[in-house]
Amino acid sequence: MPWLTAEEALQALKTKPQTLYANVSRGRIRAKPDPADPRRSLYQAADVQRLAERHAGRRKSESVAAEAIRWGDPVLSSAISTIIDGRLFYRGRDAADFAEAATLEQTAALLWNGAEVLSSKTEAGRAAPSLQAAFVALAGRVTLDLPSLGRSQAALRHEAQSVLSTVADALAPGPSDQALHLRLATSWQRPDAADCLRRALVLLADHELNASTFAARVTASAGAALSAAVLSGLATLTGPLHGAAWQGVDALIETVCAVGAEQAIRRTLAQGNRLSAFGHPLYPDGDVRALALLSHFPLPPQFSNLRDAGEAVVGEKVNVDFALAAMAAAFDLPREAPIILFSLARSAGWLAHAMEQIDSGELIRPRARYAGPAPDMRSSA
Template sequence: MAERLTTQQVAEQLGVKVETVYAYASRGQLSSERAPGGRGSTFDAREVAELAARGRRAPVRPPAGESAAVDRPGAEAWPGGPVTVRTGLTLIENGRLYYRGRDAVRLAAEHGFEAAVAWLWGQGTDAPVSLRVPPATAEALTRAAAALPDGIRLPDRLRIAATVGAALDPLRFDLREQTVLAAGSALIAGMVEALPRTAPDPGPDATLAARLWSRLATTAPTPEALACLDRALVLLIDHELAVSTVAARVAASARAHPYAVVSAGLGATDGPLHGAASPLAQRMLAEVLADGAVPVVSDYLRTGRAIPGLGHRLYPDGDPRAVALLDAVARLDGGAAVVAAVAEVEAAAGPAGRPALRANIDLALAAMALTAGLPAEAGEVVFAVARTPGWLAHAVEEYREEPLRMRARGSYTGPPPQRS
């Protein structure tokens, strides 16, 4: 077994305070496990050594007369120390994901998206949130969508929906919790409304999952397919301080209104390493189904490309969200073959003599979209729509904090200032 270090040992090896060690863990720079007996945490000695090496390769050089920001081992803290993001929303611990103390996988199995949103927003699950868009906003979104040229990507339409919703909401600068969440409910529904309908209209009383399906698929869903999409939405509703959530909280710290907060989160999902990872995984998985896992994985390795959808630093033993979603995918028509292809990719990509890399939620989303015949952009859309209530919940928390606290400091590496 790999050597494990206590929190104090890690702090001494990195030359930082114990609090900073926990900050590294919360940012995903170190993975922790509960110590035997349940007291304290332990850390992988190899990860600690790699983090220390990165810090030595990139020394901190603060401006003259000022102390350095705590973003590398060995650095001194700015006055007041690093920003600590207190959140009562999501916990990732011992390979499990919890929303307000409730296991996310179990919540996804027992409740739909509207009830999960209510739970995350602190309202319980007995009264699911109504995700409806006002008629005037729906009409404006329809006109905006009609004015767009053909070929506009679906994720880009979500960003337009946030802009249109903000322009039509005179109360968008009211940052009281009740107003923010009411605006958020309409925005989530409006994002779906902004997508062109490609399947039969499920009706005005349909769930958000059913309405979203009618924008992604070309045929009406089976009950199993709709339940699978609903499960994906719940599993993706929040994920602690993921990069898009940090972007959303930074915007909220500047007291940006909720539509701008969501726009910040959407912007962070546009890269291939976060929300847009699923389309890459879907393309790879389609190649595996056509040609087999070994030649496809070999080609990725030969060309130096990362295999999309494998591994997650917070889940070294496997992403529980992926396990739960793949279980639902396997029940769909044709899903067993796609899930088997995922397992083949895991086996082919695993280094000899070491445990295989496991599928993460991006590959599971790709498997769902491929099985259901959804477009390559579907996973990216599902991710963004699902994560929006999480961004809003974090914004509500951030609005209660000191404004403008999410201010990083740079480590200047340019030429010295010219002095007259």
């Protein structure tokens, strides 16, 4: 597998070093340390060539189709959310503005295009928020709940409320008359974090056709129960390139504390690792969700140093994964708080997309572009 030096990659891309680093941090270009000089990096030639051809407008039609499913053009119609000019909208409403006062329950009602207020059977004194409990509870419902096909939207909304309650019982245990962000703040014994938790839940509720939402829609398109769609989304969310990206931020912060921010960034890039704290392909001018969160709590010094150094070296602003990790540190929340928040919030979005997909009546079934050995077309007789 051929590798290029930074100079060769920059020449092929006809771009600045910051853009090269940004493409590495986004996972678009693979990198590894140079065996001859570990302080330098080498870049995968095929990735560089693909981006160079894309920028030059020389992609073939099949390449365009293949890339549409990877940060490409829209592949499904949806009326739930969209990102336009660096702004996130929920059914036409600016999500950052909506997060100023809304709760997750109100956000679910908006995304579901009409819903009852969430209620839960959980009583005070239940165990702490648990992602494992959410998986177990959803898996227990999958074989018991009815398939989603052939049922009215009103019936599906009623079941969506029940599924969201199941998730909430596991991830935000507490009395049913209390808002979910307050239940989380109480469970974690951090009442001063309640407003930031509320904002985070609203801002994370939906994000168009991200990986976990697409997985949920595929499951729903087959007619599976709503609980199965949410379970699919939850499983996908746990990946380190998605909802678990905050772990990469935490690891980077540990390195910052050991060697300093700039050295931590340079070491990470030289090792060919992604900088999960920076950049987002849909927000070239900065992740609006991060901006909406970071202005509401004091940034811990190590996070502030990382942000300043990273934005200078990489040329990208911090993203929502950085903001969630910083918020957890600022309020001394449990280490798994970011994934708990992400899972609880995004469950509302998965349910909205599942119901929309069911209403479309379409099965999501892409074709594969075969790249294996030439088939033997001779008769087997």
